[in-house]
């Protein structure tokens with residue numbers, strides 16, 4: 118910190134950046150994995166063909182919009198290792214770059230740089246670029262892991278069905294347990310989200326007031 122240009126001085130330690138990026142990548146991958154698995158269950162059907170996989174990748178990519186609030190965290194290392202120490206030094210009458218007491222001089226006698234307080238952190242293109250790169254990698258990993266997870270679950274289901282040799286049904290694995298996989302006696306595999314809440318089109322409420330309000334839904338009677 119005692120020598121070097123301003124650009125070097127404003128750089129956070131590489132290790133801190135690595136930890137911040139790794140945390141963002143892990144969080145984003147987990148989110149996109151869950152998004153992919155849910156899209157796969159919502160798309161319905163058993164076993165992902167190319168069209169289903171493309172739809173689910175597009176859905177996960179669209180869901181990544183919910184991760185953009187993480188943008189300031191891509192600059193976590195700069196905020197904690199550059200801006201906060203500089204603010205603390207400025208408050209204590211020290212040079213924001215090297216920490217030497219500047220005694221109200223405009224130029225630091227220790228490092229020769231200006232003793233002006235460092236500009237506050239603002240949202241720039243840098244953290245946006247960083248997060249975009251992290252999200253592309255996380256989308257790739259999340260979708261591959263999601264498809265592998267769904268396929269593993271489906272092949273386990275097929276094994277379970279082969280063992281019982283009868284019509285068989287169970288929920289998909291977490292995080293898509295709102296969908297059910299079914300196999301009939303002919304060995305036709307299907308999967309559907311929320312099958313217990315399918316609409317019965319013929320049914321209408323007995324109460325005319327409810328009918329007027331458009332209530333025409335109820336649990337499928339089974």
Ligand SMILES: [Zn+2]
Nearest residue numbers: 212215225228
């Ligand atoms: Zn200095």
